[in-house]
Amino acid sequence: MINRRVFSKALGLGAGAAAVSLTGLPTASADARSASVASPVPEVAPGAHTVFPQLKQIRAGLLSVGYAELGPARGPVVICLHGWPYDIHSYVDVAPLLADQGYRVIVPHLRGHGTTRFLSGRTFRNAQQSAIALDIVALMDALKIEKAVLAGFDWGSRTADIIAALWPERCKALVSVSGYLVTNREANLKPLAPKAEYAWWYQYYFATERGRLAMEDKGLRHDLTRLVWEAVSPTWDFDDATFERTAAAFDNPDYAAIVIHNYRWRLSLADGERRYDGIEKRLATRPFIEVPTITLDPDQDPFTAPGGGTSYRDRFTGAYEHRTLAGVGHNAPQEAPTAFAQAVIDVDHL
Numbered sequence: 001m002i003n004r005r006v007f008s009k010a011l012g013l014g015a016g017a018a019a020v021s022l023t024g025l026p027t028a029s030a031d032a033r034s035a036s037v038a039s040p041v042p043e044v045a046p047g048a049h050t051v052f053p054q055l056k057q058i059r060a061g062l063l064s065v066g067y068a069e070l071g072p073a074r075g076p077v078v079i080c081l082h083g084w085p086y087d088i089h090s091y092v093d094v095a096p097l098l099a100d101q102g103y104r105v106i107v108p109h110l111r112g113h114g115t116t117r118f119l120s121g122r123t124f125r126n127a128q129q130s131a132i133a134l135d136i137v138a139l140m141d142a143l144k145i146e147k148a149v150l151a152g153f154d155w156g157s158r159t160a161d162i163i164a165a166l167w168p169e170r171c172k173a174l175v176s177v178s179g180y181l182v183t184n185r186e187a188n189l190k191p192l193a194p195k196a197e198y199a200w201w202y203q204y205y206f207a208t209e210r211g212r213l214a215m216e217d218k219g220l221r222h223d224l225t226r227l228v229w230e231a232v233s234p235t236w237d238f239d240d241a242t243f244e245r246t247a248a249a250f251d252n253p254d255y256a257a258i259v260i261h262n263y264r265w266r267l268s269l270a271d272g273e274r275r276y277d278g279i280e281k282r283l284a285t286r287p288f289i290e291v292p293t294i295t296l297d298p299d300q301d302p303f304t305a306p307g308g309g310t311s312y313r314d315r316f317t318g319a320y321e322h323r324t325l326a327g328v329g330h331n332a333p334q335e336a337p338t339a340f341a342q343a344v345i346d347v348d349h350l
Contacts, residue, residue: 038349041097041342046335047242049092052107055115061138062123066115067108071099076172077145078344079136080107083154084259085225086331087113087249089242090153093337094344101345106143110155111135112258114249125254127262128272129183130279133162140170151344153177153296153332155262165287166279173292173347175340177332178303179322180295180312182283185268199302202228206263215256222247233329235300292319292350294343298328298335319350 052068059065068088078098080091088107095105109116110132112125136159140148149172150160158181164171165182191197202224205211214220226243229236249255264270272280293316297304305311309322323343325336333340 038342038345039101041101041338041345043338044093044097046093046236046337047238048337049096050241050245052088052092052095057115058139058142059119060142061135062119063111063135063138064117064119065108065135065139065142066117067106067139068095069104069106070095071104072102073104075099075102075104076348077148078103078105079140079145079148079150079160080105080333081136081150081152081156081159082107082110082113083152083156083331084262085228085246085250086154086334087246089246089249090331090334092334094333094341097337097341098344101341103149103344106139106145106148108136108139109249109252110159112252112254114252116252118254124273125257125261126273126276127258128265128276128280129158129162130276130283131273133159133166134276134279136160136163137167137170146170147172149173149175149344149348151175151333151340154181154330157181158183161289162283164289164291164293166282168289168291171291173350174289175294175296175343175347177296177298178301178305179297179309180286180289180315182286183266184284184286185266186284188266189268199232203263203267206260207267207269212256212260215259218251221250221256225250229331232302233300233331233335235327236329236331236335286315288317289315290318292347294321294323294347294350296323296325296332296340296343298325298330298332300328301330301332303330321346321350 055066055068057064057066080094082088082090088109091107095107098105147170150163152160157176157178160174161176161180161182164174214224229243261270265272295309297309325332325339328336
């Protein structure tokens with residue numbers, strides 16, 4: 001575990017394809033070395049669950065973290081990490097599926113979301129990748145979790161990737177939507193193909209003062225985030241209530257500051273904190289991930305890279321599978337909960 005002494009030291013360190021239907025199970029696999037056979041997950045329709053049990057709070061690092069917990073207290077741990085613009089409800093169907101299989105499932109609100117709060121008003125509202133990853137390590141320490149399966153998409157994939165790469169002793173196995181998402185700020189200075197840039201329109205909007213003001217305005221924030229949902233999940237027929245349950249998490253007083261800093265930092269338009277420089281230098285080397293991994297590519301997600309995972313395959317050096325989620329958009333766990341939960345259980349058996 002990373003105690004306060006090791007945590008402080010960490011801040012100074014210089015350092016093949018399987019097709020999956022919307023709710024179906026993998027029909028083929030490649031490049032995997034299974035030690036045992038995982039049990040199939042019962043199929044559940046997206047939206048079968050709408051709420052979590054009452055959320056818990058715990059002091060962890062710089063935060064009081066709000067999180068959902070399901071399953072047996074002594075079960076093997078899975079930590080599910082959401083992205084933007086989403087919250088813990090991305091896992092509202094996945095978590096019960098895993099809990100029913102005997103897992104202790106932890107689903108935290110990331111900093112700036114939901115009931116998670118900074119302990120001090122003086123703390124810089126930093127959303128650089130290493131800070132968010134260390135939030136989850138601190139949460140694991142606070143909950144006395146030595147090692148867990150980490151699963152995520154979007155910001156959650158990036159966070160899980162970082163922990164798996166830099167602190168593999170804390171990560172039993174990894175499920176990462178969109179593969180290797182560790183941010184390389186130097187690479188981000190180079191333009192992408194116009195179609196790819198078009199999908200990132202909000203990133204550039206957030207680089208402007210207009211974008212910042214829009215995120216601070218509740219009405220504009222609401223409409224903007226819903227527009228993103230519709231654009232990046234074109235086949236997901238979610239209803240108003242589904243969106244509103246998640247949108248409530250955006251009323252966090254630090255939400256706008258965290259979102260704006262995250263996207264500006266990625267484009268080198270905002271500074272991070274020097275305390276994380278050592279970790280960021282290590283991440284800039286694109287470290288390998290050695291823990292067992294299943295990567296998922298939703299085929300309706302505009303951010304899914306072409307090539308069936310080939311663009312990031314070389315970053316994963318342990319037991320590995322890649323799966324394509326057919327007919328699924330960006331919010332993979334909420335759109336395809338059975339397939340996502342199956343990936344978590346399968347990776348635990350690689």
